[in-house]
Amino acid sequence: MSGADDAVAGAAGRGSAISADVAPTLGRAARIAELALAGLAEDEDELLGDLTEGRAQVEATSGPVAARRWWRSQVVRAVPRLVIHAAARHAGWLLLGGLAGAVAGLAVTTALGAGITARAGDFPPVTTRTFVLAVVGHGLALLLAGVAGGAIAALVSRRAPLLAAAGLGALNGLLWLSHPYYSTYGPGRPAPDGGWVIAFSPTSPDLLFPVLWELPTMAILMPAATVLGGLLAVGWMRSRPRDATL
Amino acid sequence: MLSVGVLELEVLLAVGRHDGEAYGLLVRREVSVARGREPSVGAIYTTLARLEDKGLVESRTTDPLPVRGGRSRREYQLTAAARDVLAAERARAERRWATAPSLGSAPAPGAALRWRQA
Numbered sequence: 001m002s003g004a005d006d007a008v009a010g011a012a013g014r015g016s017a018i019s020a021d022v023a024p025t026l027g028r029a030a031r032i033a034e035l036a037l038a039g040l041a042e043d044e045d046e047l048l049g050d051l052t053e054g055r056a057q058v059e060a061t062s063g064p065v066a067a068r069r070w071w072r073s074q075v076v077r078a079v080p081r082l083v084i085h086a087a088a089r090h091a092g093w094l095l096l097g098g099l100a101g102a103v104a105g106l107a108v109t110t111a112l113g114a115g116i117t118a119r120a121g122d123f124p125p126v127t128t129r130t131f132v133l134a135v136v137g138h139g140l141a142l143l144l145a146g147v148a149g150g151a152i153a154a155l156v157s158r159r160a161p162l163l164a165a166a167g168l169g170a171l172n173g174l175l176w177l178s179h180p181y182y183s184t185y186g187p188g189r190p191a192p193d194g195g196w197v198i199a200f201s202p203t204s205p206d207l208l209f210p211v212l213w214e215l216p217t218m219a220i221l222m223p224a225a226t227v228l229g230g231l232l233a234v235g236w237m238r239s240r241p242r243d244a245t246l
Numbered sequence: 247m248l249s250v251g252v253l254e255l256e257v258l259l260a261v262g263r264h265d266g267e268a269y270g271l272l273v274r275r276e277v278s279v280a281r282g283r284e285p286s287v288g289a290i291y292t293t294l295a296r297l298e299d300k301g302l303v304e305s306r307t308t309d310p311l312p313v314r315g316g317r318s319r320r321e322y323q324l325t326a327a328a329r330d331v332l333a334a335e336r337a338r339a340e341r342r343w344a345t346a347p348s349l350g351s352a353p354a355p356g357a358a359l360r361w362r363q364a
Contacts, residue, residue, distance in 0.1 A: 045307070047291045049317035050270040054287060056313050057271075078288025085292040089299070 030068075032231075033075050039154065039162025039234035040082040047082075051075070086160030097157025097164030098171070101226075105149030105172070112141035139217055143225040146172060150229025154237075161237065165230020169223035248300055248331055255335060256280050257293045258328055261303055266323040270294065273322075294322060302328035 026034065037051075038044040051074055059067035087094065146169070153168045154161035191197045250258065260276035261268040270290050278284040285293075297303045304325055307318040324332075 041291070042295065043320060045314075045317040046270060046320040047287070049311070049314035049319060050274075050287050050291065052315040052317065053311075053313050054271055074287045077286035078291070081286065081288040081292045085295065089295075 030071070033072075035231055035235055035238070036162060037075060037078065037082070038238060039165075039230060040079065040086060040160050042086075042159060044238075047078070051078075082160070083163060086163050090157070090159040093157045093159045094164045094167060097153040097155075097161070098168045100156040101149035101151075101153025101164065101168045101229075102171070104152035105145040105168075105226075108145035108148045109141055112137075112144065139221075142218065143221055146222045146225030147229035147232070150226035150231075151233040152229075153226075154230040154233035161234055162227070162230045165233070166223075166227050169226030169230075172226050173219050173223035248302065248327065250297075250300075250302070250331060250335070253277070253285065253289070253293055254297060254302075255332075257290065257297060258302060258324065258332060261294075261297075261322045262324050262328070262332065266321060268322045269319045294320075297328075298322075300327075301325055302331060 034048055037048060041047040051071060054074065055067045055071040058070045149168055149172070150165035153164040157164035189197055256277045257273055259280070260273040263276060264272055270287060273294065274285060274287060274290045277290065294303065294305075298305060302325055303322045305320045305322045307320050310316045310318050
């Protein structure tokens with residue numbers, strides 16, 4: 001055992017006699033890590049409480065640096081265990097959450113995509129305006145859809161909510177990695193007044209996306225946005241009174 | 247009869263030693279001593295949850311504690327089914343060792359390697 005673990009083990013054995021009375025305060029990164037663990041654990045009081053108590057014991061005997069190191073290592077080691085545990089225990093709920101998140105994301109992209117339908121001439125010329133509208137507008141719509149989908153996935157699954165959002169995020173990343181080479185503009189469709197309409201929605205065939213945009217943004221930002229949505233939902237659920245949550 | 251893995255067995259024994267007052271960190275300490283290497287806090291947490299699913303332990307939560315950042319502890323105790331499992335595991339181990347040949351004292355470090363080379 002390491003020195004820090006000896007401290008935790010000894011303190012636990014003596015009924016926490018050497019531990020500090022009050023839990024150490026956490027930095028911003030640690031609070032985000034706690035939020036993520038809370039989103040993966042069913043009983044966050046039990047897990048986060050053990051981590052906090054263990055950290056206080058290490059800090060009392062070995063100092064704050066060793067305590068931080070011990071806490072970080074325990075968080076990193078806990079994540080895969082929690083993921084496997086939750087996936088095995090709540091596969092149905094996670095699947096339901098992921099499905100609801102996917103539907104929500106699709107609804108958002110469709111709604112926003114429909115809102116940025118552009119009109120062009122006989123055949124759509126690639127102007128700076130339409131290019132920016134397509135690339136940036138479409139990208140932002142997708143990222144918003146990712147946040148919304150992740151939040152819905154977390155809220156619906158409830159059990160290990162962050163895992164449902166992370167699963168959906170991974171799926172989103174794979175989805176966008178699978179077709180990063182759209183580089184065509186059009187074909188669009190003729191408008192009743194003789195013009196030409198191009199839809200900038202993700203489900204539209206009228207897409208123009210440079211590979212160098214699609215790969216780094218959608219394959220990385222989309223999963224990140226989905227997980228962010230999940231984290232926001234977890235934070236919201238934690239901020240509610242206990243008796244109001246399941 | 248329910249079957250349990252090695253870590254689950256160690257956790258059950260640890261819970262049994264502090265029946266009703268066993269909680270994650272304390273169980274982790276007991277298992278660390280028994281195994282000679284420390285499992286993670288997450289491993290003990292998931293193992294206890296699994297044992298509760300199997301009906302081998304039951305738990306209650308304490309009042310919030312300042313040292314835990316205002317969070318409660320979950321304290322575990324064995325169920326009757328767990329006592330049956332432990333008794334069966336003990337009987338199995340005793341049967342196994344009753345038929346084992348006499349192996350003498352523990353070999354010196356490197357003895358197995360020298361034997362293989364010879």
